Amino acid sequence: MKLRVVWIGKTKESAIQTLTGEYLKRLSRYVATEGLEIGSEEALLKLKDRPGRTAPVLVLMDERGKQVGSEELANFLGYHRDQGVQDLIFAIGPSDGWQKETLKSATQVLSMGKMTLPHELARVVLLEQLYRGYTILTGHPYHGGH
Template structure:
């Protein structure tokens, strides 16, 4: 399975950040290829609705054809780590080759993204900084892999 994380942000902003170190660590542990694609809305003007629509177009452009889209949203479904692992395994076993996780900007994700998502997922009832959301997602992907393979990282 190939993983894409498409997120709104500023490319290169966190090169020496502690969060970036954690992102790199979890990416290196995963056996699945992980592409992180940052997009930035460089247009000014307009309110939150216009900004979300522009960001949605940027996020959706360049996703692997036929990828399962997972939108990260605070109002999304909460899954346990085991349920998340089982969901990924079901997609894999069902022949899905690409899963794309989309993380919006400060105003959240546009309705067009939410409508295209097979799963709208909440990482927490709390709001997290976008870089930490990436860390949380990558850690959960690693945990899912460990659950699927019986690796001792996740203990019941």
């Protein structure tokens, strides 16, 4: 399985770039991982529509999505890993929200909670939670110690 974390728009803050790189590196210990900066929702839909052995799973992060805890996210990751999903894509959208067409194409829409986060910070939070999810799946003590 390949885990892709996708965001729309350029990264402005060097601290965000550093943290993004750190969590992508940590994730790569557990799953093939790629971070992608793209310019539009259309580019995301093209990425989703690339042919593969299995249909890609697209998870959009949106304030109206389902809220899940770390263990539930870990179960979601484990389920798709065990189902042989080839491409699992998590995407953080544009600041004005997802278009209806993009929302309809999603396999799942998740929320990080009711608080509003800057998109760059939301990316780091998502990456940390994905890393935490994989440590939960493998029994690594990271989750228990935080």
